[in-house]
Amino acid sequence: MEQTLTLEQAQEAFRAMAALRDEIAFGWLREGCECRAQLMIEHLQEMSLVPGRVWAVSVGRRLTFPHPTPTGRSYKWENHVAPTLSVEGAEHGILVIDPGLSQAGPLTLGDWALAMRVKSFHLSSAGLVEAEILSLHSARALRGEDLDAVLLTLKLGEAPLTNRGGSGFRIGPDPPQGVSAFAHREMRRFLGLQDAPRRERP
């Protein structure tokens, strides 16, 4: 089903997602982006919206996201995923809903990539196989250009790396107990960790 939102509608959807801090561990960024994305997708669908997913797969350098507090420290990721919405007039026609990366509102693909310090990327609207990513990287290198990451904008059900299977929830096969059950169970764990006091190992 095709659905294109106005910018105002996308901002409203973003605010609704960002308000779910008690349900979705936006502050626990060491793992679990696929589960945060899944839970947001389910909430967006409950709002009668038609979300997709965008995957960032690191290629020439790892994705780097500064810790939200001003510590000067960063997280490094192999890949990252967030929900998208089709939005009228937006760059590439979509905006990314990712309150873990930006509290300011939905992001364009370019700004989402830049939030992870990705300056050069290849954009694909279909899943790729790993060999294609390697070819893209080689071709860029031959031209003296960088390729920090590949961004894949996908409909729900599409795998980012087609040779690794799965429905797009993560890179690889889906959890056997089902994506939703897995994501909800994992999120309970993330929330416990997010809210627990840090300590040094005895």
Added chain:
Amino acid sequence: MQPLMRNVYDLRVITAIEPGEGSVLLTFQGGERATVPTDHPDLKLILAEAERSSEWGSPVGLILDPAGRVLDLSHTHESCVRRIEDDSEGPNRLAVGFWSFCAVCYLTRDHPDFERIRKTLTEAVATDKPVVFANETWPLEGETEIWNKIMDVRPVEVPGRLPQANGAAVTHDSTPRAATAAERGG
């Protein structure tokens, strides 16, 4: 068997959780036991993870001291391994990328089972076969990075006895494959 004089790193399935005097007793598949002192600062998190393991048959990552006390107990993940390579920002660790785990993880060279884990990861890259792995519960905070420290990694389908660094062996009645979190969650 000589008692181990160093900490043990392993992935094990918990079958029973019982209150003890000043501690909580954990029983693993195969009958071995460990204790969690009730004043452990992560007691609540550890028991939650232990209960998940007991309920679903999923392995947990463990660091046990020589007396069998739990120093850390954490969640396990199953994934194929994308890469393992020298870390350009730190000579004391290797950077490890997993396909189904978004964050970069690091294997430190001072890990007592460094060679075993490095070999397991290298083979997993070559064969594209999945591994089960655990990071320490809390990420480390360096000067520039917050990072995941690998606790242990095991091939998904290695049956039986897993050698330890000191030449001793631990018997695993059930391999991690028997029930990973990814397979048995809910």
